[in-house]
Amino acid sequence: MEREPMDVATYTENARRGPCFICRFVAGDPEYAHEVVHEDEHHLAFLDKWPVLPGKLLVVPKRHLEHVVTDLSEREYLDLLATVRLVALAAEEVLGGERTYLFSLGSQDGNSHLHWHIARLPHGVPYERQQFEALGFENGVLAYTHDERAALAERLRSAVAARR
Numbered sequence: 001m002e003r004e005p006m007d008v009a010t011y012t013e014n015a016r017r018g019p020c021f022i023c024r025f026v027a028g029d030p031e032y033a034h035e036v037v038h039e040d041e042h043h044l045a046f047l048d049k050w051p052v053l054p055g056k057l058l059v060v061p062k063r064h065l066e067h068v069v070t071d072l073s074e075r076e077y078l079d080l081l082a083t084v085r086l087v088a089l090a091a092e093e094v095l096g097g098e099r100t101y102l103f104s105l106g107s108q109d110g111n112s113h114l115h116w117h118i119a120r121l122p123h124g125v126p127y128e129r130q131q132f133e134a135l136g137f138e139n140g141v142l143a144y145t146h147d148e149r150a151a152l153a154e155r156l157r158s159a160v161a162a163r164r
């Protein structure tokens with residue numbers, strides 16, 4: 001799939017100065033809409049708007065929590081991770097590839113709302129371009145059309161639903 005350059009300056013400006021994009025999304029603000037692949041009472045999983053790898057996903061608690069460990073009770077933590085696992089298994093089925101990367105980053109200075117990333121590494125990526133090298137914006141992001149994105153979300157939604 002084609003890649004397009006990532007406007008890192010605008011992305012960074014929005015992350016640092018804008019409202020919490022996840023809370024705006026949860027509130028239903030159309031400006032912050034994403035393709036949802038799974039939703040339950042406490043969690044949302046959706047396609048990353050700037051995918052560095054095919055079908056990259058985010059899983060979030062609906063509540064604005066920040067610390068990946070200490071802001072959740074053990075039960076909440078395990079429920080969130082169970083959701084990550086559910087969506088990751090569906091992603092493996094739909095996207096194929098050779099490995100699943102799971103990570104939670106964010107910053108107190110931008111995108112502070114706790115989020116887990118799910119990224120499938122496709123087959124055939126040379127070792128030197130795997131892991132951290134596969135995850136930066138330096139090589140741009142995948143240029144999904146609106147329809148491609150919607151179709152991918154639909155396949156992922158079906159795969160998640162089939163596992164519940």
Ligand SMILES: [Zn+2]
Pocket residue numbers: 020021022023024063064065113
């Ligand atoms: Zn938030």
